[in-house]
Amino acid sequence: MISKGFIEDKSKTLITGVYNDLTMKNILITGGSGFIGSHLVRLMVTKYPDYNIVNLDKLTYAGNPENLKDIEDKGNYVFERVDIVDADAVFKVFEKYDFSGVIHLAAESHVDRSISNPNEFIMTNVVGTLNLLNAARTSWGSNFSDKVFYHVSTDEVYGSLGDEGFFYEDTAYDPRSPYSASKASSDHIVRAYYHTFGMPVKISNCSNNYGSHQFPEKLIPLMINNIKKNKPLPVYGEGLNVRDWLWVVDHARAIDEIFHRGKVGETYNIGGHNEWKNIDLVHLLCDTMDEKLGREPGTARKLITFVKDRAGHDLRYAIDATKIKNELGWVPSVTFEEGLSKTVDWYLENEEWLENVTSGSYRNYYQDQYQNR
Numbered sequence: 001m002i003s004k005g006f007i008e009d010k011s012k013t014l015i016t017g018v019y020n021d022l023t024m025k026n027i028l029i030t031g032g033s034g035f036i037g038s039h040l041v042r043l044m045v046t047k048y049p050d051y052n053i054v055n056l057d058k059l060t061y062a063g064n065p066e067n068l069k070d071i072e073d074k075g076n077y078v079f080e081r082v083d084i085v086d087a088d089a090v091f092k093v094f095e096k097y098d099f100s101g102v103i104h105l106a107a108e109s110h111v112d113r114s115i116s117n118p119n120e121f122i123m124t125n126v127v128g129t130l131n132l133l134n135a136a137r138t139s140w141g142s143n144f145s146d147k148v149f150y151h152v153s154t155d156e157v158y159g160s161l162g163d164e165g166f167f168y169e170d171t172a173y174d175p176r177s178p179y180s181a182s183k184a185s186s187d188h189i190v191r192a193y194y195h196t197f198g199m200p201v202k203i204s205n206c207s208n209n210y211g212s213h214q215f216p217e218k219l220i221p222l223m224i225n226n227i228k229k230n231k232p233l234p235v236y237g238e239g240l241n242v243r244d245w246l247w248v249v250d251h252a253r254a255i256d257e258i259f260h261r262g263k264v265g266e267t268y269n270i271g272g273h274n275e276w277k278n279i280d281l282v283h284l285l286c287d288t289m290d291e292k293l294g295r296e297p298g299t300a301r302k303l304i305t306f307v308k309d310r311a312g313h314d315l316r317y318a319i320d321a322t323k324i325k326n327e328l329g330w331v332p333s334v335t336f337e338e339g340l341s342k343t344v345d346w347y348l349e350n351e352e353w354l355e356n357v358t359s360g361s362y363r364n365y366y367q368d369q370y371q372n373r
């Protein structure tokens with residue numbers, strides 16, 4: 001079924017009326033209905049009206065078209081429901097559109113889920129990435145001029161830091177969870193396609209993101225949701241693990257810069273220089289929520305419950321983001337206090353979204369909508 005107007009094949013036959021400018025570039029964003037992906041799609045669709053943004057997403061529990069409600073009617077946005085593990089389906093999408101660039105974010109991303117179900121992570125993150133690389137290679141042939149295959153990855157590939165030091169672009173990979181091992185593998189495969197086939201690739205490795213539209217299994221939205229509902233706040237171990245938090249909108253800005261101006265074959269680390277011990281962050285969230293909800297100070301902290309630690313829990317992540325700052329001029333646009341306050345407000349104002357993602361209502365609704373496509 002035709003989604004919303006597209007260029008049917010590489011001879012560029014126009015078959016519906018929406019995209020009548022054949023000079024427009026088709027850019028593929030995978031995982032665009034997810035948390036980081038939806039922020040990137042929003043930015044690209046609004047900032048680059050001369051690009052057709054094709055969002056390819058499987059719509060798992062964490063991918064939700066509702067995240068893009070505000071831009072889904074734009075003429076330069078198209079949605080394709082595809083599982084990247086399905087090589088044939090991926091090839092068909094590459095045949096249907098003549099992509100100039102690929103920004104690949106589709107991934108299983110939750111570390112705890114990778115511990116209980118590693119296979120899904122290997123399939124989506126490793127095999128899925130391979131399928132995209134193969135489809136791009138077949139589609140582009142040996143003509144790589146003006147093409148980019150950009151893999152969006154994580155700082156977890158570098159392993160776990162002690163109390164000191166940072167991850168640099170040349171830090172040796174040392175992944176320790178099935179999730180980070182799958183992302184490390186896909187980074188290596190992407191690099192292999194650069195060295196072996198000359199494919200113009202770029203990779204970025206980013207620290208923990210926070211912001212609107214994040215599935216409430218991740219630390220920040222989970223805590224916000226539980227505080228709101230007066231439910232226990234599960235802190236793993238003693239809460240001493242450290243994460244470097246970055247506002248998701250700033251991550252999307254960084255991806256835009258790297259996609260357009262980053263050097264081919266290079267890696268860029270992205271981070272906020274914003275390290276927090278989990279327990280300190282949970283305290284901050286508790287106090288912020290008490291204030292915003294007009295509750296007695298100290299109310300939310302009483303909900304904190306120390307629970308069994310995550311297996312193989314990485315102690316500390318911290319990114320050195322000097323390269324992206326020096327080469328591309330990117331720095332975070334907000335302080336953590338600003339970003340967190342905006343984030344808490346968004347979850348409080350979007351109760352329905354939170355309820356629907358938690359109950360699976362959106363998922364059921366959209367799976368019905370797209371089941372015959």
Ligand SMILES: Cc1cn([C@H]2C[C@H](O)[C@@H](COP(=O)(O)OP(=O)(O)O[C@H]3O[C@H](C)C(=O)[C@H](O)[C@H]3O)O2)c(=O)[nH]c1=O
Nearest residue numbers: 109110111154155207208217218219234235236241278
């Ligand atoms: C869900 C949860 C987490 N935690 C701890 C575990 C971590 O030390 C920290 C953050 O956990 P979260 O699962 O939100 O994120 P990470 O495991 O650091 O990984 C995240 O950031 C990287 C960069 C990615 O690449 C991952 O895709 C992304 O999921 O809070 C708790 O103490 N309690 C909880 O209920």
